[in-house]
Amino acid sequence: MQKPLLLAARGGGSAIVEAQFILCGLDYEVDYLEWQQLAEPGSRLAKYNPLREIPTLVLADGQVLSESAAITLWLGDFNALLVPQAAESQRVPFLRRLIWLVSALYPTFTFGDHPERFVGAAESDALRRSTDGRRQQLWLQWEKEVRPEPYLLGNRLTALDIYLCVMCCWRPRPAWFASHCPKLFTVAKRISAIPELQALWKRNELNWKIKVANS
Structure with missing residues (x-):
């Protein structure tokens, strides 16, 4: 097949x-x-x-x-390993946060990474700064709400933890998370250490960024 x-x-x-x-x-x-x-x-x-x-x-x-x-x-x-199913209590918070990640956080990169696609040269820097600031506000919002035990939704590893681990390596970078969102950063570090994912992190040049933040 x-x-x-x-x-x-x-x-x-x-x-x-x-x-x-x-x-x-x-x-x-x-x-x-x-x-x-x-x-x-x-x-x-x-x-x-x-x-x-x-x-x-x-x-x-x-x-x-x-x-x-x-x-x-x-x-x-x-495979239901990383996605809570309809009968599980974690299903609703999982869906809420998954869509929040892609509808609220992801667009800050869409517009901020390539502002020239959306505004003229004179406005590009302002759009980049505003989307970076908005992103930080959103991460800080989640930091206040999350209670990792030890994962984002309690004792169950889900795709949300994977999202966080990878996105932690993007702007504003791991050092910012360590200082401003320590609960989220703790979860990201935990996921970064999963043995089965080490080769993937290396291929994507993500592993060393997390190590730098821990040094």
Whole structure:
């Protein structure tokens, strides 16, 4: 049977999905694209995803899944390890926070990483600063609410913990989390140490960033 193909870029959100495949023990193939390729209209990624965003998952039957939250829920249909199911008490807080991550936090990178796509040169720096500030506010909000025991939803490891671990390596970077969001940072460190994920972190150049913050 043909394996699903994950179109990815090193250090990006595709690492969140790839970590889930690994922990769930599901077979997959991965094609790492260079970041500059993502912007190319004629790239292999554009063939499957007109927005040219990763992660993009090409299923065995040719159907395409984009958006990390959609892929996460799809994976949960096959393996419930990281996705609480309908009858579980953690289902509602899981869904709430998963969609919050991709609808509130992710757009700050969409607009802030490449402000020139949305505003003129004169406004680019202001958009970058405002989205960075908004992102920090959102992380601080979650820091107040979370009670890791030892994971974000208690004693159950979920995909939310994977999201946090990877996103902790993005702006404002691990050192900021250690100082301003120590509870979230503690969870991220715990996930970063999972043995099965060490090769993935290395491939995505995420592991060393967490180590620097711990030094």
